[in-house]
Amino acid sequence: MILITGGARSGKSRLAEKMANERALSYGxxxxxxxxxxxxxxxxxxRIAIHQQTRPAHWRTHEGYRQLGNEIRQQSEYFPVIVLECITTMLTNLIFERAGNQDPEMLDYDDIERWLTPQVDDLLKACSESRSDIIIVTNELGCGIVPEYTLARRFLDIAGRVNQQLAQQADEVHFVVSGIDMKIKG
Structure with a gap:
């Protein structure tokens, strides 16, 4: 598993797509x-349309953010390379799905994280069992100031813990800054 992290508009997606394309070409x-x-x-x-235009037309796209461990298990025998773009968006969608229309100041974030944990654990397990090269993109959120609002602070905490789990399991970790790739693990 390869983890690519960095700030917004740092070039993470471009690097993931380049790596995926090179690997797919070498595997045929x-x-x-x-x-x-x-x-x-x-x-x-x-934004979605721009991302779609940058990917090769022959790549298959799965749009979704739930139960991604199952998707990886089902598709890994057909695809030697799988790109997951991106963990922070997946977490955002899952958190808002779980929260519904509740006031963010009133949410039980510990409950939300307990609810998220099995999905993240299953994703990590599927990645470790897969024969495919898995390239995961995530945002590095810990380089800025601590946000003023509860929702943003708690999201930062949750995403930071998930990113640590991903980086721990990853064979390679890349940090992208201003379009420059720095391999920091592997």
Missing amino acids: GNVLYIATSLATDDEMSQ
Whole structure:
């Protein structure tokens, strides 16, 4: 498993796509791209469209953010390379799904994290069992100031812990800054 992290607009996706394409070409196979974003407004729809345009047309895309361990298990025999883009968006979607319309100040974030943990654990297990090369993209959120609002602070905590689990299990970890890849593990 390869983990690629960095800030927003750092070049993480471009690196993941380049790695996936190189690996797929060397294996003579194709790529499964797991896209976790939801088109919640016009701006997000445009961002998704731009990402779709940058990927090779022959790659298969799975759009979803739930039970991704199952998707990896089901597809790994067909795809030598799987890209999961991105963990932070997956977590955001799952947290908002679990929270529903509740006031973010009133949420039980410990309960939400307990609910998320089995899904993250299953994803990690599926990655470790897969014969595919798995490339996971996530945002590094710990380089900025501590957010003012509870939701943002608690999200930062949850995502940080998940990123640590991913980095611990990953064979390689890459940190991307301003389009420059720095391999920090493996």
